[in-house]
Amino acid sequence: MSKTVCPRCATGGALDDYQGKEGGKVVWTIHRCPTCCFSWRDSEPASAIGIGIRSADFAVDAANLDRYVKILQQ
Amino acid sequence: MxxxxxxxxxxxxxxxxxxxxxxxxxxxxxxxxxxxxxxxxxxxxxxxxxxxxxxxxxxxxxxxxxxxxxxxxxxxxxxxxxxxxxxxxxxxxxxxxxxxxxxxxxxxxxxISIVPEGQxxxxxxxxxxxxxxxxxxxxxxxxxxxxxxxxxxxxxxxxxxxxxxxxxxxxxxxxxxxxxxxxxxxxxxxxxxxxxxxxxxxxxxxxxxxxxxxxxxxxxxxxxxxxxxxxxxxxxxxxxxxxxxxxxxxxxxxxxxxxxxxxxxxxxxxxxxxxxxxxxxxxxxxxxxxxxxxxxxxxxxxxxxxxxxxxNIYIGRGWTEHDTLIGLHTSAPIYAQLRQNFPEVTAVNALYQHGLTGIISVKNRMAGFAKTVALRALSTPHGVMYLKNLIMVDADVDPFDLNQVMWALSTRTRADDIIVLLNMPAVPIDPSAVVPGKGHRLIIDATSYLPPDPVGEAHLVTPPTGPDIDELSKKIRAMQLGALQ
Missing domain, CATH: 2.30.110.10 (Electron Transport, Fmn-binding Protein; Chain A)
Structure with missing residues (x-):
């Protein structure tokens, strides 16, 4: 399990989905949180991905995922 | 050309x-x-x-x-x-x-023409x-x-x-x-x-x-x-x-x-x-x-x-590409559908936030007629969910010219010329909804006073309008741009 922590739900274990490269050198990495499905690029401004800096209004509570509605239920 | x-x-x-x-x-x-x-x-x-x-x-x-x-x-x-x-x-x-x-x-x-997959x-x-x-x-x-x-x-x-x-x-x-x-x-x-x-x-x-x-x-x-x-x-x-x-x-x-x-x-x-x-x-x-x-x-x-x-597109707080992409084609079907019942409708401007606000121009037949047309607009397929605020203007007002719309609001609207419809269907992502999917509608009648309304229309100044004036506007703009080059 990776140590990368999700900036949205503060859970560890984020996956590495893609690396942007130039001349063989990694420029940035796209991560994805398997808990809250947030994806981010590690080159984004801290206002979007900085833990403790990012707006708390957009946090997801990993302990309470049942509160989110399922769309298109029969 | x-x-x-x-x-x-x-x-x-x-x-x-x-x-x-x-x-x-x-x-x-x-x-x-x-x-x-x-x-x-x-x-x-x-x-x-x-x-x-x-x-x-x-x-x-x-x-x-x-x-x-x-x-x-x-x-x-x-x-x-x-x-x-x-x-x-x-x-x-x-x-x-x-x-x-x-x-x-x-x-x-x-x-429709069909192209073989290999080509x-x-x-x-x-x-x-x-x-x-x-x-x-x-x-x-x-x-x-x-x-x-x-x-x-x-x-x-x-x-x-x-x-x-x-x-x-x-x-x-x-x-x-x-x-x-x-x-x-x-x-x-x-x-x-x-x-x-x-x-x-x-x-x-x-x-x-x-x-x-x-x-x-x-x-x-x-x-x-x-x-x-x-x-x-x-x-x-x-x-x-x-x-x-x-x-x-x-x-x-x-x-x-x-x-x-x-x-x-x-x-x-x-x-x-x-x-x-x-x-x-x-x-x-x-x-x-x-x-x-x-x-x-x-x-x-x-x-x-x-x-x-x-x-891709940038979409968010307007004005954005989303507004120009869908604006006219939000307006045109409402216009066509309204004219099936009311040929008095002369234009529909529903450019704003996918029609959350719309402006409709209509040849007013009698006092209150425009309000009736507005209610019909709310029952068009798009109107059912989206037309939240409607401004009704006379046919002598271009709904695409907001300066003219503001003139109509200023001179042809009384405070009781509005209708508020409570607890109507609403677009779930409208942030002003009472709860997602349910909200209120507003109709503002900014058309002129016609009989049997006792006030009657004011004696209007009639500035020149029409295609000749439209062409002159374009000519002035072209001359202005030419002067800058």
Missing amino acids: MQDLAKRSRSITSLRDFLELLGDAGQAITWSERVMPEPDVRNIAVAASRDANGAPAIVFDNIAGYPGKRTAVGVHGSWDNIALLLGRPKGTTIRELFFEIAGRWGDAAAQ APVHECRIESGINLYDVLPVFRINEYDGGFYLGKASVASRDPEDPDNFGKQNVGIYRLQLQGPDSFTLMTIPSHDMGRQIMAAERTGLPLKIAVMLGNHPGLAVFAATPIGYEESEYSYASAMMGAPIRLTKSGNGIDILADSEIVIEAEMQLGERVLEGPFGEFPGSYSGVRKAPIFKVTAISHRKNPIFE
Whole structure:
């Protein structure tokens, strides 16, 4: 399990989905949180991905995922 | 000149054709200075969309970490670009564009031509294993707090799972897609949309739902396929009829009719019954949608042209490309539907936030008549959910000229000339709703006082109006621009 922590739900274990490269050198990495499905690029401004800096209004509570509605239920 | 423009418009078959046309007219630029995916692409797109009349399409070809890849934004991002798509010159007024589209409504025939798969440009390159969407799509975060990387301008084609051979029941619509890893994405829709119906039908019956996601398309499809037409009407046929030109179709690898000249097509299958977290997404009212659990699709193959252009959109707090993309084609159907009952309606401006505010001009027949027309507007297919604030003006007021609308509000509205309808249906993402999906409607009658109203119309100043004055306005503008060169 990776140590990368999700900036949205503060859970560890984020996956590495893609690396942007130039001349063989990694420029940035796209991560994805398997808990809250947030994806981010590690080159984004801290206002979007900085833990403790990012707006708390957009946090997801990993302990309470049942509160989110399922769309298109029969 | 006008005929040349119209002919060239009808010869467009692809995004590339249109970008070339736009480039020739000074309406497309290439951004070759190195940019970061975030926040630079968003910042540049927002800066461009400040000029709703004249913003160019922008093609980025030097995005950090995406060597050799290209992203286009703002293809439909200004009235001048929409004018060129419709075969009209730059500087055509919004009112003229509205009547251009309204005039085509119901008055043209579809022309569909079939291209063998082996000859379709979209299939030039094919990926069937080791799929990673990020290899092909130079995505960027559209708004800062979006839940992930979105495809905001994808036309999604699908067949009715219960009637897969029916061409008309094939659906093409624009839905927001959030990438969920290298080979998966979620799709957001609601039960009343065609895709929502198909997803629910597939899950009810256990039948597979396969889709083809088209990116970088014929620019007419994005304008006309977003229109709510009947479930059994083909969006391809409709787009062809409205463009007055053939649409070239081919088959995707999973058997769906797709545009033969799209830049990229992603084939995918829904994972029946599965839902994962989707959102937020900065939506057209200028606010974020919430987080919900949405259906997830697994990618089975990708086709793309050589050196494909990834087309995306900036959408958020207006004015944005979304407003110019769908504004006129939100207005024209309401106009056509109203005129079936009320030929007194002379124009409909529903450009604002997909028609959350609309302005309707009408030849007023008697006191209160405009209010009756407004109530009819609320029962049009788009009006049911979207027309929240309606301003009714007389036929001598151009609803596309907000200075004239404000004059009507100032001089022809009494405080009791309003109707408030409580607890009506509302667009779930309208932030002013009482609860998502339920809210109030407002009708402001800004028409003149007619009998039996005792006040009567004031003695109006009648400044010169009409085509001669319109031409003089254009001449003044042209002289002004010429003086600056």
